[in-house]
Amino acid sequence: MTKTINLTLKVWRQKNAGDKGKFETCQARNISTDMSFLEMLDVVNEGLTVDGKEPIAFDHDCREGICGMCGTVVNGRAHGPEKGTTLCQLHMRHFDDGDTIAIEPWRARAFKVLKDLVVDRSALDGIIQAGGYISVNAGGAQDANNLPVPQDKADKAMDAAQCIGCGACVASCPNASAMLFAGAKISHLALLPQGRPEAAKRAWAMVKAMDALGFGNCTNERECEAECPKEISIVNIARMNREYYKAGFFSGEKN
Amino acid sequence: MNWFTDTLGTSIGKKLMMALTGLAFCGFLATHLAGNLTLYVGSEAFLSYAEHLHSLGPLITLAEWSLLTLAIIHVATGLTLFYQNWRSRPVRYSVKKTAGGRTIGSRTMPYTGILLLLFIILHLLNFHFVDKTGTNIWNIVTDTFNSGGYIFIYIIAMIVAAVHVSHGLWSAFQTLGVDHPKYTPFIRGLSIVFSVIIGIGFGFIPIFISISV
Ligand code: HEM
Ligand code: FES
Numbered sequence: 001m002t003k004t005i006n007l008t009l010k011v012w013r014q015k016n017a018g019d020k021g022k023f024e025t026c027q028a029r030n031i032s033t034d035m036s037f038l039e040m041l042d043v044v045n046e047g048l049t050v051d052g053k054e055p056i057a058f059d060h061d062c063r064e065g066i067c068g069m070c071g072t073v074v075n076g077r078a079h080g081p082e083k084g085t086t087l088c089q090l091h092m093r094h095f096d097d098g099d100t101i102a103i104e105p106w107r108a109r110a111f112k113v114l115k116d117l118v119v120d121r122s123a124l125d126g127i128i129q130a131g132g133y134i135s136v137n138a139g140g141a142q143d144a145n146n147l148p149v150p151q152d153k154a155d156k157a158m159d160a161a162q163c164i165g166c167g168a169c170v171a172s173c174p175n176a177s178a179m180l181f182a183g184a185k186i187s188h189l190a191l192l193p194q195g196r197p198e199a200a201k202r203a204w205a206m207v208k209a210m211d212a213l214g215f216g217n218c219t220n221e222r223e224c225e226a227e228c229p230k231e232i233s234i235v236n237i238a239r240m241n242r243e244y245y246k247a248g249f250f251s252g253e254k255n
Numbered sequence: 256m257n258w259f260t261d262t263l264g265t266s267i268g269k270k271l272m273m274a275l276t277g278l279a280f281c282g283f284l285a286t287h288l289a290g291n292l293t294l295y296v297g298s299e300a301f302l303s304y305a306e307h308l309h310s311l312g313p314l315i316t317l318a319e320w321s322l323l324t325l326a327i328i329h330v331a332t333g334l335t336l337f338y339q340n341w342r343s344r345p346v347r348y349s350v351k352k353t354a355g356g357r358t359i360g361s362r363t364m365p366y367t368g369i370l371l372l373l374f375i376i377l378h379l380l381n382f383h384f385v386d387k388t389g390t391n392i393w394n395i396v397t398d399t400f401n402s403g404g405y406i407f408i409y410i411i412a413m414i415v416a417a418v419h420v421s422h423g424l425w426s427a428f429q430t431l432g433v434d435h436p437k438y439t440p441f442i443r444g445l446s447i448v449f450s451v452i453i454g455i456g457f458g459f460i461p462i463f464i465s466i467s468v
Contacts, residue, residue: 073350075350076348078354107346107347108343108344110343172354174362175344177340207267211265214343215266216342216344217266217343218266220361220426221361221362222357223354224356226353226355234429234434237429238433239432239434240267241267241270241271241431248261
């Protein structure tokens with residue numbers, strides 16, 4: 001027998017980017033504890049639709065924790081209370097019958113709310129566009145060991161590359177800073193031989209872009225690494241800082 | 256702008272200035288405390304320390320002006336960052352909980368910083384910009400700590416300093432790019448130990464003076 005619970009939701013409702021928005025209360029009844037948080041919202045939306053009301057808009061795609069589309073602040077925690085979990089992988093068994101759940105969109109100057117829980121995260125794309133790539137063709141697959149990559153470097157690059165760009169770091173940062181995101185992207189490429197030639201240019205351009213897009217400044221509060229669904233560590237922020245100092249003080253890189 | 260000011264002007268550049276000036280202040284606090292420990296020995300030890308310090312002449316003047324410059328950089332940059340960070344989230348969360356990253360120190364950096372600034376001004380008025388003719392610094396210190404109000408303010412200020420540094424010291428290393436699983440736990444521990452030493456070492460001076468003199 002699956003267990004079912006009843007919940008009270010306090011959801012942020014906002015018609016469009018220009019609307020002021022407000023919290024609305026609605027009931028989520030007979031929610032199976034096997035459902036994910038998004039499936040719970042689907043059930044609520046079906047009810048709203050039947051009642052002739054506007055369903056709650058929220059972002060999602062893969063629903064298996066890999067695409068980075070989903071994400072809201074649930075009871076004050078980005079992607080909800082579980083560690084290392086995206087909202088789509090958060091299951092309702094972590095809630096109790098009768099709970100009241102506050103659901104809000106990511107809040108940051110750089111992320112505009114488009115509708116209800118949907119925010120525009122293209123500012124993160126802006127950081128990538130500034131330099132989060134290598135600008136030569138990688139070509140066909142090379143013979144193994146043509147470009148030696150030490151295992152620990154490969155592991156660290158892979159840890160950084162786990163970032164799915166969901167924006168939880170920005171949402172949970174007390175300063176709405178994107179440094180964990182930028183740190184992960186800069187680290188991922190700086191650790192690999194293909195990324196080295198443009199490391200200085202990249203660090204410089206991506207940090208500049210991040211500032212221009214209206215993100216806050218890191219104060220090492222460590223909330224981002226605690227909330228990151230991929231548990232990306234702030235050692236990546238330290239590495240970005242080092243790459244930035246190298247670019248600014250020791251490279252021939254001209255802004 | 257040239258490469259130097261450009262590099263210091265970004266978010267990470269500003270953080271670098273905070274870290275370097277903050278670390279310099281931590282060094283200052285350590286030496287200041289070492290000197291002030293002579294207060295626990297008595298008037299002679301303290302006065303001879305003060306005399307030695309002032310016999311350094313131009314070096315002391317250089318140190319004072321350097322500290323003032325560092326303070327202006329630290330305070331101006333700190334307040335700029337505080338303002339920018341406050342602006343970076345125009346609509347606040349109605350419910351916000353920590354995921355366990357923040358500490359009392361990290362939460363309160365700008366506030367403890369501003370309190371420290373006020374305290375430093377008061378402190379300089381008490382012991383630096385005073386008329387020292389016909390008296391000596393030991394008497395000025397003991398007179399000040401005759402007042403319950405000053406004892407209270409100084410103890411609170413030292414707790415505030417300890418809280419600021421408990422995050423600041425570790426944070427400065429992280430900002431400088433020093434973060435590694437091998438030694439970061441040590442640096443974090445060191446920050447706590449250092450802040451406790453600062454808090455207790457300075458904080459007991461007013462109590463000690465008021466009891467013993
Ligand atoms: C005089 C008034 C002061 C103000 C207004 C102030 C303000 C601040 C602020 C706002 C920060 C956070 C900056 C950031 O995280 O980016 C900070 C960091 C710091 N402060 Fe202060 N502070 C003051 C005095 C001091 C003193 C006396 C010390 C010496 C112990 C100190 C040591 C530090 C350190 C080590 C940091 C860390 C820098 C970093 O995170 O990179 N501050 N201060
Ligand atoms: S919907 Fe793809 S990560 Fe959640």
